[in-house]
Amino acid sequence: MAPSTLQGKALPPQTTSPPVNGGSGSAVPGLKSNPLQNRVTAVLSASYADLDLRSTLAVLDERELHNTPETRRNLRLDVQQEVLDCNGAIVQDFSRVAAQLQRVGAAIENLSISCAAIRRHVDAARRETNPMLDEARDIIANKKQVETKQQLLSAFQSHFLVSDADVTTLTTSAEAVDDDFFRILTRVKQIHADSRLLLGDENQRLGLEILEQSSRNLNAAFQKLHRWVQREFQSLDLENPQISAGIRRALRVLAERPSLFQHCLDSFAEAREQILSNNFYAALTGAPVDADHPVMGKAIELSAHDPLRYVSDMLAWAHAATVSEREALEVLFISDGDEIAKSIQAGIESEPWRLESEEGVPAPTFDGRKALNALVDRDLASVFRQLGQRVEQVLQSHEDSTLAYKIANLITFYTTIFTSLLGSESTLLSSLPPLAETAHRAFRTITRDRVAHLRTTDLSLSNTDLAPPDFLTEALHTLQTLMQSFDTSLTTTSTATERSSAFAPVLQESLTPFLQGCETMSTKLTSPDDHIFALNCLLAAQETVSRHIFASRAAGLKPRIEGHKDALTDVVHSWFIAESGLSLLIEKLSDEEKRKDVSVDLDALAGMARQLDAFLPSATDDARSFLGQLEDRSMARRIVEDAAERFCGDFDRIESWLLLAQERGVGRINGETEAHEGHDDEDEGGIREVFPRTADEIRVLLS
Structure with missing residues (x-):
């Protein structure tokens, strides 16, 4: 408290006076100290950083005291009086607390006496009841053991024992195979599986007896189910869409015995x-x-x-x-x-x-x-x-x-x-x-x-139109039927190559021998009938097989057709040369080209020119008539065109040869040879007058 602090704080005596004008604190030598000086010294030496001093000053501020002489004189007394009052109040309070503590101590002492008396009575009662409690605990423990054994016995009987009625339902053939049969069978199978756990006990007799009994019941049940399934199979109608669910369930259960199921x-x-x-x-x-x-x-x-x-x-x-x-x-x-x-x-x-392999691998x-x-x-x-x-x-x-x-x-x-x-x-x-x-x-x-x-x-033609023989026509009709059958029978997933390869043996059997017969017949004919007949047969076969791509690819007729076509083109070309009257001129031209000699017979040339002029107007029509028995008119037209083109090529050679003769001025009239130097217009005009046709004119007339 601030007052007590002020009251209890003594001012130390001072022997030296404070320094004058802020000097050092040492007393002036030779001067004696007085109370005022001591007081001043004490005040000046006090530290205002002291917490007690600061608290005392704060208390004085709170009291709002005025700094008067009277207040300063009575301050210590007032403070000491307050301290005394406070201490007296505290003493009075503690006296009342002491009286209460005395009453509490007396109550506690009475409780201790009562507890001791109760403890003595409890000890006496415990000594009397301990034997009875021990006997009761033993009785309760025995009861729990008996109840546990009773529950185990009930659970054992309900799980491992099957009633006589259930055994009859399971094994007797007179009883139906219904839901009760399958329910009991499922339970017996579970008993058979669980009975193996009893074999792990020290006393295995009970487990062996239950296992043996359940095995007998299961065997009898599966035999009954086997006979029932056989009877059901005899009267089972598979055409009936509503097949009984009972037979399916029976089969699923009977499958646990593979030998009975397989039987x-x-x-x-x-x-x-x-x-x-x-x-x-x-x-x-x-x-x-x-x-x-x-x-x-x-x-x-x-x-x-x-x-x-x-x-x-x-x-x-x-x-x-x-x-x-x-x-x-x-x-x-x-x-x-x-x-x-x-x-x-x-x-x-x-x-x-169950069977296993020698390596120990289980059966599939x-x-x-x-x-x-x-x-x-x-x-x-x-x-x-x-x-x-x-x-x-x-x-x-x-x-x-x-x-x-x-x-x-x-x-x-x-x-x-x-x-x-x-x-x-x-x-x-x-x-x-x-x-x-x-x-x-x-x-x-x-x-x-x-x-x-x-x-x-006898493979000989019975007609003169060079048409395919009847046996080939019949074979092609048969081949058409075979191709249609082949086309509709194969799956769409086959590739074109696979289809052609698959049909090739059929062509080999049904077409090749007949075409070979036609080739044999063509060898007995003269040219160009042999080629026309062969082409008529091959083109008829080509037309038939071309309706199906797998047959056309496998037939291989195109090279043979092209061969006869080329041979017939040669024949028509030779016919052009012979009918135009230029055969001798071309032969002579070939000989003189070999000898590199040039000679012209103007009389013969004039005769050839006249025959050529007579031939050209109807040359193309006559050539087509020459191939009139070739049934494919478009091919006949192409053959004539190819032969005419080759004939125009021959005429180009003739024209070149005549131009060379004109350049050399070589000519022969009535068997007499005349030689002219240079390029006289008269000689040139004579050759042109004798043989006026040019290659361009020939192409126009034969086009």
Whole structure:
């Protein structure tokens, strides 16, 4: 407090007076100190940075005291009086606190006495009740053990024990295979799986007994299910789109025993094979197998009078039956996804005697799709055997190469369809390629027999128009039919090169021998009839094969046509030279070009000019008449034009030779030779008068 601080602060005595005018604090030597001097010294030596002093001055400011002599005299007394009052108030307060503490101490002492008495009573009660509490805890623990054992027994009985009624439903054939059967079977399988856990206990007797009992029940249940599935298969109608869900569930469960499942599939395949075989026979003959399944539509043997239609209808029926059978089996075996495959795989893995390779690699997993295709193959095996026999009978009873080839293409077409439907590994496909090969072999045999018969006949023209013979016309008509059949039978994915290569053997069998016969006939004719006849035959063949690009590329007729065309052009060119009267002049020209000599017989030249003038006006028409028996008039026109162009080239040589004779002035009249020097107009005019035609005029007249 500020007052107490001021009161308790003593002023130290001063022995020296303060320095005068701010000098040093040392007393003036020789002077004695007095109270005033000491006071001044004390005031001057006080540090105003002291916190106590600053607090004291702040208290004085708060009191708002006036600096008067009286105030200064009474300040210390007032402060000390305040301190005394404060201390007295504090003493009074602490006296009341001391009285309260005395009362609290008395209450605590009474509580301690009461607690001690209670503690003595509690200790006495604990000593009396401890034996009873221990006995109660033992009883409660025993109760919990008994309850736990009771729960374990109840759980064991409910999980591992099957009631007699359930066992009867599971194993007795008199009971139906319904939802209760599958529910109980699922529970017994779970018991069989869980009983193996009991074998890990020290006492394995209980586990062995339960395992043995569950195994007997499972075997009896699967035998019952096996017999039920076999009975259902005997009366199962795959044509019914609503196949029972119960049979599908039974198959999925029975697949856990692969041996029983496979036995059912074998029985089912045998039954389906017999049913489909009977249905195929009924579709052929119209006789129904039974009254419940009448034949829809007309019988194939009665409605298909054409052999090709007959084979086509049988293949179409086999295809429809295959599609229906596959769809029905997919609904029956694969409609539930891969459940059957998973069940079979689980059954295989659960058998300790499952096969493994020598290297320890496990056996391959079950493929549901592959097994389905195999089952379809077995179901339709008899149908395809009958189909093959009847197709062979058709081929043997009809000596028609076109029919055999169409049947071969038809079988190839259906082979492609069956491959996409059943896969390339299907055993049914092994019966179709031999049928197609049989048809191809029949086609080749019939065609070769016809060619052999043709070779034994007299290959001579029965008419004089040089038209293609009847056997070639018939062969080309047959070839047209073969090409149409080939074009409609192949798939659109084949390239042009592949199609040409595939059709080349057919051309080799059906066209080449007949063209060779025509070539043989042409050798017996004179020129130009031989070339005209050959061209008529080749062009007829070219026109036929050009309708299909795969045949035109494989035929290779163009080089042969061009060869005969060039030969006929040579003949017409020779005819131009002979008819124009320039043959001797050209021969002489060739000889003199070799000798590099020039001589002109004006009399002969005049005769040639007259014959040439008579020839030129109708030369082109006469040449076309010369080729009048060539059926392709556009080719005849081109041949005449080519021959005329070559003839104009020959005339260019003649004109050049005559110009050379004019330059040298060499001429011969009436056998007498005349030689002229220079280029006399008279001589030049004489040659032009004798032979006035020029190469340009020849081209105009022959154009």
